[in-house]
Amino acid sequence: MSKKRIIVVGNGMVGHNFINTLATSEYASQFEILTFSEEPRLAYDRVQLSKYFSGYTAADLALTTESEYNEKGVIFTLNDKVVGIDTHAKTITTASGRIEGYDKLVLATGSYPFVPPVPGKDQDHCLVYRTIEDLEAISASAAVSKTGVVVGGGLLGLEAANALKAAGLETHVVEFAPRLMAVQLDEGGGKLLRRKIENLGVTVHTEKNTKEIVAGEECRYRMNFADGSFLETDMILFSAGIRPQDELARKFGLELGERGGIVINDFCQTSNDDIYAIGECALWDNKIYGLVAPGYQMAKVAYNHIIGNLITHIPSELAFKGADMSTKLKLLGVDVASIGDAHGRTAGSQSYVFNDDIGEVYKRLIVSADGKKVLGAVLVGEAESYGTLLQLMLNNMDIPGNAASLILPATDGAAAVGLGVSSLPDTAQICSCFDVTKGQIQEAVRNGCHTMGALKEATQASTGCGGCAALVKQVMDAELESMGVEVNTDICEHFAYTRAQLADIVRVQGYSSFEQVLEGHGKGEYGCEICKPALGSILASFNNEYVLKDGLIGLQDTNDIFLGNMQKDGTYSIVPRIAGGEITPEKLIVLGEIARDYDLYTKITGGQRIDLFGAQLHQLPEIWKKLVDAGFETGHAYGKSLRTVKSCVGSTWCRYGVLDSVSMAIALENRYKGLRSPHKIKFAVSGCTRECAEAQSKDIGVIATEKGWNLYVCGNGGMRPRHADLFATELDDDTLIKYIDRVLMFYVRTADRLQRTSVWMENMEGGLDYLKNVVINDSLNICEELENAMTKVVGTYQCEWKTTIENPEKLKRFSQFINSDKADDNLAYVRERGQRRPATELERIELVDLNSK
Amino acid sequence: MSNWVSVCELKDITPGTGVCALHNGEQVAIFRVSANEQLYAVSNYDPFSKANVMSRGITGALGGRVMVAAPMYKQHFDLATGECLEDAEVSLKVYPVRVNAGQVELG
Numbered sequence: 033m034s035k036k037r038i039i040v041v042g043n044g045m046v047g048h049n050f051i052n053t054l055a056t057s058e059y060a061s062q063f064e065i066l067t068f069s070e071e072p073r074l075a076y077d078r079v080q081l082s083k084y085f086s087g088y089t090a091a092d093l094a095l096t097t098e099s100e101y102n103e104k105g106v107i108f109t110l111n112d113k114v115v116g117i118d119t120h121a122k123t124i125t126t127a128s129g130r131i132e133g134y135d136k137l138v139l140a141t142g143s144y145p146f147v148p149p150v151p152g153k154d155q156d157h158c159l160v161y162r163t164i165e166d167l168e169a170i171s172a173s174a175a176v177s178k179t180g181v182v183v184g185g186g187l188l189g190l191e192a193a194n195a196l197k198a199a200g201l202e203t204h205v206v207e208f209a210p211r212l213m214a215v216q217l218d219e220g221g222g223k224l225l226r227r228k229i230e231n232l233g234v235t236v237h238t239e240k241n242t243k244e245i246v247a248g249e250e251c252r253y254r255m256n257f258a259d260g261s262f263l264e265t266d267m268i269l270f271s272a273g274i275r276p277q278d279e280l281a282r283k284f285g286l287e288l289g290e291r292g293g294i295v296i297n298d299f300c301q302t303s304n305d306d307i308y309a310i311g312e313c314a315l316w317d318n319k320i321y322g323l324v325a326p327g328y329q330m331a332k333v334a335y336n337h338i339i340g341n342l343i344t345h346i347p348s349e350l351a352f353k354g355a356d357m358s359t360k361l362k363l364l365g366v367d368v369a370s371i372g373d374a375h376g377r378t379a380g381s382q383s384y385v386f387n388d389d390i391g392e393v394y395k396r397l398i399v400s401a402d403g404k405k406v407l408g409a410v411l412v413g414e415a416e417s418y419g420t421l422l423q424l425m426l427n428n429m430d431i432p433g434n435a436a437s438l439i440l441p442a443t444d445g446a447a448a449v450g451l452g453v454s455s456l457p458d459t460a461q462i463c464s465c466f467d468v469t470k471g472q473i474q475e476a477v478r479n480g481c482h483t484m485g486a487l488k489e490a491t492q493a494s495t496g497c498g499g500c501a502a503l504v505k506q507v508m509d510a511e512l513e514s515m516g517v518e519v520n521t522d523i524c525e526h527f528a529y530t531r532a533q534l535a536d537i538v539r540v541q542g543y544s545s546f547e548q549v550l551e552g553h554g555k556g557e558y559g560c561e562i563c564k565p566a567l568g569s570i571l572a573s574f575n576n577e578y579v580l581k582d583g584l585i586g587l588q589d590t591n592d593i594f595l596g597n598m599q600k601d602g603t604y605s606i607v608p609r610i611a612g613g614e615i616t617p618e619k620l621i622v623l624g625e626i627a628r629d630y631d632l633y634t635k636i637t638g639g640q641r642i643d644l645f646g647a648q649l650h651q652l653p654e655i656w657k658k659l660v661d662a663g664f665e666t667g668h669a670y671g672k673s674l675r676t677v678k679s680c681v682g683s684t685w686c687r688y689g690v691l692d693s694v695s696m697a698i699a700l701e702n703r704y705k706g707l708r709s710p711h712k713i714k715f716a717v718s719g720c721t722r723e724c725a726e727a728q729s730k731d732i733g734v735i736a737t738e739k740g741w742n743l744y745v746c747g748n749g750g751m752r753p754r755h756a757d758l759f760a761t762e763l764d765d766d767t768l769i770k771y772i773d774r775v776l777m778f779y780v781r782t783a784d785r786l787q788r789t790s791v792w793m794e795n796m797e798g799g800l801d802y803l804k805n806v807v808i809n810d811s812l813n814i815c816e817e818l819e820n821a822m823t824k825v826v827g828t829y830q831c832e833w834k835t836t837i838e839n840p841e842k843l844k845r846f847s848q849f850i851n852s853d854k855a856d857d858n859l860a861y862v863r864e865r866g867q868r869r870p871a872t873e874l875e876r877i878e879l880v881d882l883n884s885k
Numbered sequence: 886m887s888n889w890v891s892v893c894e895l896k897d898i899t900p901g902t903g904v905c906a907l908h909n910g911e912q913v914a915i916f917r918v919s920a921n922e923q924l925y926a927v928s929n930y931d932p933f934s935k936a937n938v939m940s941r942g943i944t945g946a947l948g949g950r951v952m953v954a955a956p957m958y959k960q961h962f963d964l965a966t967g968e969c970l971e972d973a974e975v976s977l978k979v980y981p982v983r984v985n986a987g988q989v990e991l992g
């Protein structure tokens with residue numbers, strides 16, 4: 033049977049989603065998939081487009097790659113617009129003249145920004161906000177502008193305003209309607225949003241109808257409004273709504289809506305049965321859906337219908353039934369949510385309003401005539417109840433208890449009325465971005481996902497906008513409880529506490545020894561290999577004493593106890609600190625001489641330092657004496673502590689560098705060296721956005737920009753690589769260090785044992801936003817304390833090896849035998865590529881044979 | 886077992902740690918789990934990693950049994966009997982050990 037041919041016009045978010053579903057399905061081998069994109073690249077995450085301004089690259093935003101498409105056999109053509117359809121011959125024509133036949137054609141052409149027909153709108157610095165190229169143009173224009181105006185105070189317009197403001201422009205928003213976000217918000221909500229946004233320094237002009245754009249006097253342009261007033265600006269961004277991209281349908285006779293949009297039925301078929309339309313170009317029940325989730329739903333429906341039609345010949349029952357347009361987002365840092373019938377247009381509906389001018393919170397709840405059901409809501413300034421309200425509405429559930437309490441702040445004693453997740457039906461959609469139901473989450477929990485991190489990975493729930501995170505966690509916890517899994521977070525049998533709780537206990541009680549903690553808060557008289565190192569690390573984080581001190585030495589794990597990394601044969605590797613990867617030739621020679629004299633296997637590490645392997649216990653002090661004399665310090669490669677701060681060469685030598693990354697890396701490494709933490713910590717500093725130091729794969733990543741440092745947090749390489757998240761931008765040196773101090777100390781205090789920063793942050797309720805709030809806005813009022821704690825650690829640093837070689841009592845332990853100078857006779861080596869390595873078991877037998885002959 | 890041999894002084898073993906002694910050609914790990922004179926002695930050879938490293942493990946207790954965790958891969962061994970808690974097939978040789986006038990003696 034020959035393959036069926038599917039052509040997808042447009043490779044945007046929805047087109048890609050459709051292709052991905054088809055290409056990874058069990059039927060994939062029966063299809064040939066072609067896609068054409070007018071844009072110069074494959075699909076990217078348009079929803080996150082604004083992140084481009086905060087340092088995300090096109091690669092970060094990409095939803096797929098060319099090699100992934102090649103692997104899946106998807107044939108793609110970029111930069112080639114489809115311009116013709118022959119519905120009889122079933123072919124399409126592209127701008128470059130290609131003609132291709134199809135069995136089914138899928139139009140996923142999205143939409144384009146609407147620019148009001150104002151005279152003067154086509155000038156150089158009049159731009160729109162839809163593609164990566166648009167953003168590049170905006171960046172370029174902003175660089176030569178002082179003032180910027182966004183035309184349109186809707187959701188996208190405010191996002192655009194945020195971008196202009198971040199680019200340092202004096203920013204204005206010009207809106208035709210009497211209030212901001214007129215579609216989603218009521219008057220009260222719009223008013224508060226305006227106040228908040230104006231407080232941030234964005235000027236809002238409502239009820240302004242732009243008549244023309246002419247040359248300005250102070251600025252590049254002047255916008256003249258119908259009411260006679262005017263505004264001067266250097267650039268203009270139009271964000272006045274979107275229009276479905278229905279050009280092809282229009283030209284080739286498919287049915288359109290009165291005001292545009294390609295008409296589709298419940299199976300996403302257009303008026304031609306072999307042509308489907310999905311995403312923002314499609315019109316269902318006379319409605320365009322300008323969000324990505326409904327588009328994904330359409331893609332799923334179309335996929336099922338095509339499979340039923342071409343392959344299984346069983347008609348698909350999955351139909352598109354419209355979609356909920358509720359949204360929750362953060363605009364210029366303000367929480368805004370709109371649910372269902374936000375305007376109370378349902379006949380007989382009634383509403384509750386909560387307005388707090390002081391705390392700047394506005395909430396309106398719209399309920400049915402009988403007061404029993406939630407119909408809609410508007411939340412501005414605080415939107416925590418979004419998940420609960422949305423579920424009540426979507427599932428048409430009775431309001432539990434007093435409706436007003438759904439929007440009233442929780443008062444002491446009275447817990448906020450939450451929604452018992454147990455009352456939700458299994459079919460309730462919890463994550464709308466990825467269409468994950470309560471039932472699917474429960475199943476994943478039953479299959480072993482017992483943490484938010486695992487659950488996200490398995491189901492994708494809460495990995496889109498993140499608005500459902502709290503609810504997902506509730507479903508998880510409830511399921512765990514019903515499974516009878518007592519979620520035991522005790523660190524071990526000796527302490528009924530988590531690491532974070534132990535850290536609190538140590539801090540509050542001011543303990544300085546394991547025995548004190550065990551006696552006051554633990555069980556038994558010995559502890560074990562779990563709680564001892566954990567408390568060793570906690571005590572070190574707070575008190576920063578010499579780790580081999582009596583009383584502390586027994587808490588040190590395998591590597592720490594001899595200040596080296598134990599290798600498979602019981603010998604150690606030695607890693608001196610080479611801060612920032614910078615080393616003088618003299619020091620390099622010392623390392624070479626030591627390695628040669630002791631026949632140490634030598635290898636360059638990933639963290640820009642040098643690892644010397646195969647030192648026996650008794651050799652460690654001698655070697656370290658030489659290293660310390662030559663000016664080296666311990667590298668803490670053995671500790672759960674700061675490892676390295678990798679850097680590129682930066683502006684001192686590199687012709688692209690914008691800041692001195694090496695100096696910053698050295699300063700950071702010297703500041704945090706020796707800090708004991710729940711797991712190892714790695715940093716990197718890049719001198720420009722080319723990012724040669726790979727900072728975005730580190731716990732703490734710093735990237736230089738023309739305007740200062742961008743800070744990334746919570747990335748890692750290793751087993752489960754994770755890109756770091758952009759945390760703050762354009763920082764000066766002091767603020768950078770202040771934020772890092774806070775993030776690290778907060779991590780040290782609150783993470784679990786052996787939890788990397790990535791998992792720590794992913795499991796934190798509220799995630800990145802919460803962490804930002806704690807660190808940048810000091811929401812817990814602990815920043816001063818965190819900084820003081822860090823200052824103490826920095827001030828009490830000592831090189832553990834220097835202390836050790838100066839202490840003859842401590843050196844006694846550094847030998848294989850307490851009663852003999854002999855070496856361990858069990859060591860055996862072979863030479864490979866000019867260096868030695870431990871013999872394998874087989875080689876050992878041969879070596880012994882040789883020796884005995 | 887009359888042949889007690891002194892290998893070091895008690896104060897050479899910091900409470901909470903172990904040392905290794907060469908005893909009749911065998912490597913013996915001696916542990917002092919707390920500040921008192923109670924000592925334990927087992928073979929220094931880790932049967933899992935096949936390296937002579939047991940004396941460098943962390944000591945403690947699990948379910949009331951005083952144990953050492955192998956420093957390489959963290960299997961637990963009962964210090965009194967030498968049994969491996971994870972694998973009944975494996976055990977460490979146990980040696981008689983005592984403190985006599987401040988001296989640590991192996992038998």
Ligand SMILES: Cc1cc2nc3c(=O)[nH]c(=O)nc-3n(C[C@H](O)[C@H](O)[C@H](O)COP(=O)(O)OP(=O)(O)OC[C@H]3O[C@@H](n4cnc5c(N)ncnc54)[C@H](O)[C@@H]3O)c2cc1C
Binds near residue numbers: 113115361
């Ligand atoms: C700044 C911004 C923020 C947003 N934020 C959110 C949000 O928070 N939540 C949310 O749900 N949605 C958001 N959206 C909307 C979301 O991005 C869209 O709903 C989604 O991208 C629609 O996907 P699509 O595939 O239908 O269209 P698109 O992603 O626009 O893709 C259509 C593609 O088809 C191409 N094309 C068009 N015609 C042709 C042709 N004839 N031949 C070849 N190629 C063609 C286009 O160039 C384009 O690449 C946002 C949009 C923007 C711009």
